[in-house]
Amino acid sequence: MHRVTARAILRQGLARAELGKAPRASYGVVAAPTAARPATFVIPRAARSIAGARATTAAPFHTSAACRRRQKPLPRRAEEAEEDEDKGEEEGEGKDGAKHPAADPEEPLNFADVESRLLPVEARFRAGLRKLQSGGRFNPDAIGALRVAPDRKEPGRTYPLHELAQIVPRAGGRSISVLAHEASSVRAIMSAVQNSPDFNQQPQRAPDNELELLLRVEPDSPDDTLRRVRLLCNEWRDRVRAVRQRRDKLHATWRRTAVVGPDLKVTLDKELDRLISAEIAKVDVMESSTIKHIHSTK
Known part of the structure; x- marks a missing residue:
């Protein structure tokens, strides 16, 4: 009997104390105080998924100069872009860079x-249709409008072909002669003609003139x-x-x-x-x- 009582008292003393309360002593046996456990809260599953998504997508914020250089500017809103475009149009500048008179609200009937x-x-467009009437792709005007980059180191600087060469249709109408003004432009002209989707052919060098290139006329159907x-x-x-x-x-x-x-x-x-x-x-x-x-x- 005494052994059963002693075991019961020992179990009560070693039992975990309630949160925020000191352990209760029984029959003269004092249990050692235990640290209070912090309160825990159960987060709903939906809230946990939202919080996790925000944590993974949120970008860290850094103020160092190196990080600021790496950060890309935010895209402009479509409304802001349209406002800037309208402002430019009201000031008279078109998308093609030409200056046009601005519409005056004081004279609304002025168009x-x-x-x-x-x-x-x-x-x-009238010029484009005239070119199609006068031979399609292979006419001197269309060939002369082809853009050529004479310097490989500056591919963005191009000139129309008619500024770099003279374009002359040959007798019979089956070929066109391109006479370059300078020998340094011959390779650039050949590359421009070959890469053009309208012509897409390799010009042939004239046997008796190193500045002359020959284009074979391919009539359109x-x-x-x-x-x-x-x-x-x-x-x-x-x-x-x-x-x-x-x-x-x-x-x-x-x-x-x-x-x-x-x-x-x-x-x-x-x-x-x-x-x-x-x-x-x-x-x-x-x-x-x-x-x-x-x-x-x-």
């Missing part, structure tokens, strides 16, 4: 900015030429529509800021539609006449 942007677009004409005209229409969208944004801004009233905005939209429709009609006429010319030369 000089639209007309100024349409003129270089029309000139560019009528179907290929017609496909090029349609692609060029569709691109022309897209550029015209881009000019309209730029002016449409200004009309919306003027209306939102109460610069123009609702009736005046309707008038502005109608006038802009008239200008753009007339320009699209020019594209249609030019496309039709080019296609007729190609069919007549089959």
